[in-house]
Amino acid sequence: MxxxxxxxxxxxxxxxxxxxxxxxxxxxxxxxxxxxxxxxxxxxxxxxxxxxxxxxxxxxxxxxxxxxxxxxxxxxxxxxxxxxxxxxxxxxxxxxxxxxxxxxxKAAPLPFHAHENPGEETRLRYRYLDLRRPEMQRMQRTRIRLVQALRRWLDARGFQDIETPILTKATPEGARDFLVPARMHAGEFYALPQSPQLFKQILMVAGFDRYYQIARCFRDEALRADRQLEFTQLDMEFAWVREPDVQDAVEGMMRTVFKEVIGVDLAAPFPRMTWAEAMRRYGSDKPDLRIALELVDVADLVRDSGFAVFADAANDAEGRVAALRIPGGATLSRKQIDEYAAHAAKFGARGLAYIKIDAAGEVSSPIRKFFDDAAFAALVAHVGAGNGDVVFFGAGGYNRVSDFMGALRLKAGKDFGLVEDAWKPLWVTDFPMFEFDDEAQRYVALHHPFTAPAVDDIDDLRANAKTAVSRGYDMVLNGNEIGGGSIRIHRPEMQSAVFELLGIDAEEAQAKFGFLLDALKYGAPPHGGIAFGIDRIAALMAGTESIRDVIAFPKTTGAQCLMTGAPSPIAEAQLAEVHVAVRPKG
Missing domain, CATH: 2.40.50.140 (Nucleic acid-binding proteins)
Known part of the structure; x- marks a missing residue:
């Protein structure tokens, strides 16, 4: 035509x-x-x-x-x-x-103009019109070029594109599974994959050495700007590797892809930082290095203060007292400081102390009265505060303080224009193997149950589970985790021991993961891999904060497709075919 x-x-x-x-x-x-x-x-x-x-x-x-x-x-x-x-x-x-x-x-009168930016509900209801807009065309084509560049790089290096099942076994150890009733097996269900994790490990046992897949994955969890019920990831696995083998390879891939797709030169090599260092300095396991602000530990300076909130946390082996200096922050009004406290509260803060030093050197602080002159001067000097600065303090449990002070760091960086216009990648390594779930009263895997511990000795792992370090690693870019992976457990005895520490007994482990345990018995090689979030990387490349902009037909935060009306009720006859009855709401 x-x-x-x-x-x-x-x-x-x-x-x-x-x-x-x-x-x-x-x-x-x-x-x-x-x-x-x-x-x-x-x-x-x-x-x-x-x-x-x-x-x-x-x-x-x-x-x-x-x-x-x-x-x-x-x-x-x-x-x-x-x-x-x-x-x-x-x-x-x-x-x-x-x-x-x-x-x-002829076109009927449209609900919005192609050069307008209507509300998201209208955009998603008329997604075919939204996608016609030049800006949306640009973002979708950025995603297309990204996937093409990834495939070129992988195919040229001998990676094998292998499809894994969409209908698989429910293994509820992470987010909720999407379940699919099995018509030919009354009362039984498939699950949609949260990732191809176990299949790609079995492919390594099967001798395929280097695997990849642009995989569709499904998680029944709450949505936000960077999360969807169904998403796309680049899944990769390598046999006969240690951490640097995986990291060096995929780092090179990312440098090539960013250069080809958007003309950006990423650092070579990416800096590496342990999880412990990232939490200590930035209050985050995905630190945004474009913001130069860092947290400073002050527990040693406040142990003997008269301020019980500080002293209690400083004298607790699992506590933390951290400070964040914001250059020029003395311009904040009391109302704005209260807004910072409210922001910190969203991330677990029970309060937010501060010291404000105006341009003339005058100090205003609700905690000043708890320190003598020498102790207060030492505290101010330790955090590097000077005229025109404000310093926020957080006290409490280590992880909680790290979380809310890390959130404050990001907010301050944006509010005060301290975010560098740059691309700042890094590797975060040496994650904790487990974290303790107070509600469930058991350990849960920080990455997933198939991540190898840094120690090879099973007795050592059992004795030191609380402080055990994993062989996990994340690739972070501008404060976004864009890829996560690990060296996997390849010995069945170690895998059984990890299941045991996670509260999964031998019978349950066999029922859920017996096929993996069996496969590991037959000469499984050391192997590891990583998965990259295609949606998240495409959003970064396209310059949008929402992955919905780079997904052709996304769901709303209410988990709906407004264009098609999904999800929707199913007729009784169709439900009967798959042996399912719907319980009344409530």
Whole structure:
């Protein structure tokens, strides 16, 4: 139907006849001469319908006068140089003089204009119109180029693209599974995969050595800007590797892909930082290194203070007292300081102490009275505070303080314009093997139950489970975890011991993971891997904070597809076929 794309018409085509297809982005009638900005997925070109002596010109102008916004058109015409070039578009040096206009499909009045940014509910309800918008086209094509670049890199290095099952076994050790009733097995269910984790490990046992897959994954969990019920990840696994083998390979992949897709040169090599250091300095296991602010531990300086909140935390072996200095923060009003305290409270803070030093050196602080002059001066000096600064303090359990002080660091960085315009990748390594779940009163795996511990001795692991370190690693970019992986457990005895520490007895382990334990018995090689969030990386590349912008048909935060109306009720007859009865709400 067409000879060229709208956005690719250029000066090399001047004098040639072209046929274009697209949508009327703008239509203007200037007293008998009509201008149409015709848009397709490559861009926009100006169409001119003007009167003249040529046969049919009057008909062309008459049709052009009827064209409305987003009408679907097919236009034939001759390319000529524009008298008034438009430097804002790629085709701005030329225009197409129409000799024929076909209205392929008239558009009804639209709920929003392609150059507007309507509310998200409207965008998702009319997603097909939202995706026509140039900005959405740009973001979707960024994602497409990302996946293409990843595949090129992997295919060129001998990775094997292997599909793993979508209908699999429920192994509820992480987020909730999506369950699928099995019609041919009454009362039994498949689960949609949260990741291909166990299958890719078994592929290593099977001798495939290097695997990858652009995998669809499903987790029935609460949604937010960077999380969806169904998502896409680049899944990778390597046999016969240690941590640096995996890290060096995929780091090189990311440098190549970022250069190809958006022209960005990432650092070489990526810095490496242990989990303990990241939490101590930044209060986060995914620190945003674009913000230079760091937390400072002050427990040693406040152990003997008269402020019980500080003293109690400082004298608790599992406590922390941390400070965050914000240069120029003395401009904060009391109301704004209260807003910072409210923000910290969302992340577990029970209060937020501060010291404010104005430009003249005057100090205002609700905790000043708890320190003598020397102790207070030592505290101010230790955190490096000077005129014009504010210092926030957090006290309590180590992880809780790290969390809310880390959140304050991010907020302050954004509020005070301290976020560097740069790309700051790093590896976070040596994660804790377990964390204790107070509610369940048992250990849970910080990464997943198949991550290898740093120690090879099972008795050592059992004796020191609380402080055990894993062989896990995350790739972080600008405060976002974009990939997570580990060296896996390849000995069945160690895997059984980890299950035991997680409160999974031998019978339960066999029922849930027996196929993995069996596979590990038959000469499983050392292996490890990583999975990258395609949606998250694409969002970073496209410059959007929401992964919904780079997913063609995402769900709302209420887990709905507004365009199709999913989820929706199912007829009783269809439910009966799969042996399912729906319980009443409540």
């Amino acid at each position: 067409r000879t060229h794309y709208c956005g690719l018409i250029d000066e090399a085509l001047i004098g040639q006849t072209v046929t274009l297809c697209g949508w009327a982005d703008v239509a203007r009638n200037l007293g008998g001469v009509c201008f149409i900005d015709l848009r397709d997925h490559e861009g926009i070109v100006q169409i001119v319908a003007e009167p003249g002596e040529a046969e049919g010109n009057a008909d062309v102008v008459a049709i052009a006068e009827t064209i409305g916004y987003e009408d679907c058109l097919r236009i034939t015409g001759t390319v000529r140089r524009r008298h008034n070039p438009n430097t804002k578009i790629a085709t701005g040096q030329v225009e197409v003089v129409a000799t024929a206009i076909e209205v392929v499909n």
